[in-house]
Amino acid sequence: MLILLCPYCGVKAEETELSPGGEAHLKRIGPDGTAEEFEAYLFARKNLKGVHFERWRHAYGCGKWFLAARDTHTMQVYGTYKAQTAHATDEIVANARQARPEWVPDWPQASEAVVG
């Protein structure tokens, strides 16, 4: 049973105090979306083995939604962060890459942009 640190109130909450919300960082497709875009928004999920970003609500605590970077295989938690965030922090990315060097984020990295 997982324990996740709520980034809003700092409580280490166990899974029974949380409610899950599925994959994080989905972009909402509204009335203007094409059929393909909308289908992907509703149904296409990465569902991968390894580094995974997901939504949790601290339902029995402060009531806030937050995001967790978790390894679906080892259960390692690379970090939790607030829901109002476009993607995981550099620190979380570093944690994930340390455990899984082959993993690369699927969003542009500030640090890599500098290097590149």
Next chain:
Amino acid sequence: MSHTPPFRLPKGGRLIDRAFQLAFRFDGRHLRGVQGDTLASALLANGQMLMGRSFKYHRPRGPIASGAEEPNALLGLGQGGRFEPNQRASTTALEAGMVLRSQNCWPSLDADVGAINTWLSPLLPAGFYYKTFIHPRPFWKHLFEPIIRRSAGLGRAPSDPDPDRYEQAYAFAEVVVVGGGIAGLTAARDAADKGGRVIVLEQDPHWGGRTPTDHDGGQAAIDTLLEDLRGRDNVTLRRNTMATGLYDHGYLLAREALADHDLNQGIPRQRLWRIRAGHVITATGALERPLSFACNDVPGVMLASAVRDFIADYGVAPGKRIVVVTNNDDAYRTALVAHGAGLEVVAVIDARLRAKGDLPQAARAAGIRVMTGTAIAKVKGGRHVEGVALCEQAGAGRVTGSLDCDVVAMSGGWSPVVHLYSHCGGRLTWDEPEAMFRPDPARPPLGADGKAMVTVLGAANGDLRCAGDLERAEGATMPVWVMPHNAPYKLRAKMWLDFQNDVKVSDVELAAREGYASVEHAKRYTTLGMATDQGKNSNINGLAVLSNALNQPLEATGTTTFRPPYTPLTLGTIAAEAKGDAFQPLRKTPIHDWHARNGASFEPVGHWRRPYSYPRAGEDRHAAVNREILAVRSGVGTLDASTLGKIVVKGPDAGRFLDMMYTNMMSTLPVGKCRYGLMCNENGFLMDDGVVARLSPDTWLCHTTTGGADRIHGHMEDWLQCEWWDWQVYTANLTEQYAQIAVAGPRARELLQRLPGTIDLKQEALPFMQWAEGELAGIPARLYRISFSGELSYEIAVPANRGLDLWETLHDTGRDLNITPYGTEAMHVMRAEKGFIMIGDETDGTVIPQDLGLHWAISKKKPDYIGKRAQARSFMKDGSRWQLVGLESLDGRVLPDGAYAVEPGVNANGQRKTQGRVTSSYHSPTLNRPIAMGLVRHGPARMGQVLDFPIPGGEAMKARIVDPVFYDKEGTRLNG
């Protein structure tokens, strides 16, 4: 009273107190044990070696072990609601007056009819279930299954409710040590030195594991450690506590026995600990393996460690003439202990060619005969060991001699207890020199931080000599998987691997021949390791046999998956406080007690209990419903609507937000007015409905369904926090703050006008779909002029603690108006008479508002709302969706709820094609005929057509498609 049972030794037994004699019964016989006995030691002391029958062949069985791994000696314990099947005799403490019963035998343990199976065993090989009973098909259902069901299962389930208490508790520690032997206690001391909280769990009632029994000075070493640990504030030592499972992120479950067999104290019998450990140290020791020789299941063949435990710990002689058979030095301890207790040790049969360690030498020095390179060809005897035939281990079983004995103490080496380590993904490695699987330090289970969350120490880690200075030098173990090495089939077919499930060497070999090469498949095909002991005895031996049959190294075969619990947990412990009145949180409205006092028949709605109806003397529930409806339609009634969700939404962006939440426009709702709203999910499906009131320019109050309050509040917060977090909106779920009472019926206004108050109730002042605020009968109140019944109706919200006040005032004041409390069923019927939909009846998670003819509640102007895009998908718009209609039964009977309307033809599965179904169906007392609503393909365009609804028995009821509004189509009554 001073009678000593025949097999109780004159002295010894470190765990018993001979001064306290305990009388008990076994299968009706009156026997005596002493304080500190287990059931097994007490039965053995009385010469009762036969303790059970095996599962498949009903072979006579005695105990083979002295601990949690015991597969055979399972007893039924207690009586009535306290009867418990499958209690291990080896780990259950004897208490005075206990009533024990043998299992899996009929008519008695001694004369069991099922033992015929042992003669049929050539016909019952591995997988016989799968092979034998497949054809002809009907035989399975009518012949084979009933017979198998009757003879299957181990023990009987108790027939009465369990009268005992159980509880759970949470604990937190930086380090949890599982196992109170020398390795565990040493580790606990080291962990405690670092300052964090340390919890030590020991499954037995006593500390020390094997050390006090096996080592001179062992008890003293344990006592020294315990004294140190007891003096530390950061250490908790907990005995009688079995760690049953380890889960993600250091979550450890452990069962503490508090008053297992001392039930008169009124305290909880068992407690399930839910422990969160920063790190777990497992020092769970090792289990001795049996040896596979022919007829190794005859009662009297026991693990060598068990034989010495019974002698040293309980002062019980399992027999008087003992043969030890081994592939390692450790078993010589048994020979020495038995010899020291004055028992005859006939010989030590050692499969190894050489035995030169300290222990064999000590045995020889004590005059014990040691026969190396030797094996047991066969055990003689049926219900009890009578002797052994000997052969060369290297040979094929040619008998070279025989020995008379009544006990065979066997040791095939030791297997680390790696269960907890493995529960959460820890991997094992095969240690060839020691012939065992042990934890692979490179692949431990990981915790939330990605680091190892378990450290395995001592014998559990394969360090079988962990007692340190107390140890004697031991020679190497020689792997012996069958005895003798080249045993022919005839012998292999009598070598038991899994004693409880009757799996033999030949069965595993058969599975391999038939292609069950995966260890998981072979396990299920043969049932190896599927017994209540979960392979604690059989696992490694079985894997080795499978590996040999497959010609591959053991490492390539691997192990089956270790799953919790380590030993079975009683269901009472898992349920704990959640039974009876505390089974679930039962939510009660502030008017609940009035309902109960006035005869309400309750129904569950989520966790709430709501009055279904209020039957009077001589009335059933449905007669009451009819009376309540007629009373409302003709006079006035009250409904406790407190359970409705009430969510306040406030802020500069609240209107814009609600326009996204609801399908219709809420931002344009004038202050003081109410509007019925529909809420969909992103899939477009209708998920909730309710009336929204605008309280002020920046504040709305949203009513939800009873079951929807928490869910819809969460849904709103989700969108506010995760999508539109820059919008300025606050929500608050005020469901519990208010009692809400619906006052409905043509005389509702008349009733309310009698109450003193500040609210003008006249039609012009408070028309339909408006609200007003003020004081009513001295209580601050908000009145919503809304109607779910179709009558003139007010819903009155007051602070919850004043709800009962108002309800009673209404009833006192309206007595002459025949004011009638009505329940949820009357509400349901009345709304159906009006054609109002009900979430959960007309909707099932696949219905869009358009299906229900609710186009009027879907804004065409809004560019967006949750669900809008989905409702534009092609199959949402095509005309073939099932749509809401009324249904009128042709023969006056009420259509069954959920009945399907069929059409000609069958689908791909050979089932009748369907074209619709009934979603709500009632007898309408108002109209005095049945009414129903349903979803039908092209329904609204098919008015007047008649559909067939098959009902059980082959008959089809006929119903005509009609308008869903059955009553007061013009709505004059609710506007009145």
Next chain:
Amino acid sequence: MAEALATIARIEGLGMIAIRADLSRTGDAIAEAAGLAIPGVTRIVTNGSRSLGWMSPDELLLVLPVAELADTLTTLTDALSGEHALVVDVSDARAVFDVTGPHAADVIAKLMPVDLDDLPFDGLRRSRAAQTAAAVWRVPGGFRLIGFRSTADYLRLILENAAIPGSRLAPR
């Protein structure tokens, strides 16, 4: 028969006000109107008969004698006028129990997945008690537990069950 582990007492007569606002903007105004300092994250500030608890990054709970409720509601609403804020009376939505006695912590530990060693003297922990939402903080001699009014009977039952005599958590 041994004594119960703790005394379970339902506490009546408390008013409660939920305040939702941007605490960094409005904290001073709230503190002045409530008469208490703004609590730190997951803390509760108590002074005399009033407590102000941190419920969420944008939510506080003011607990006060019910006699002071109406005036304080007005004061708070006025203090936050012009701000984006929500001030609502939730007094009737809650059930309050005090769990006091030398083994009160055992009772809480049987019901809530909360590490009480980690709960500071002024800590407020929102979690669950068995199967229902609850918050807990320390009061002299034990703990105060609040849950939803509708589950008051359930809360009393599970608290009393957890407190039955002879069921201390200390090893036997």
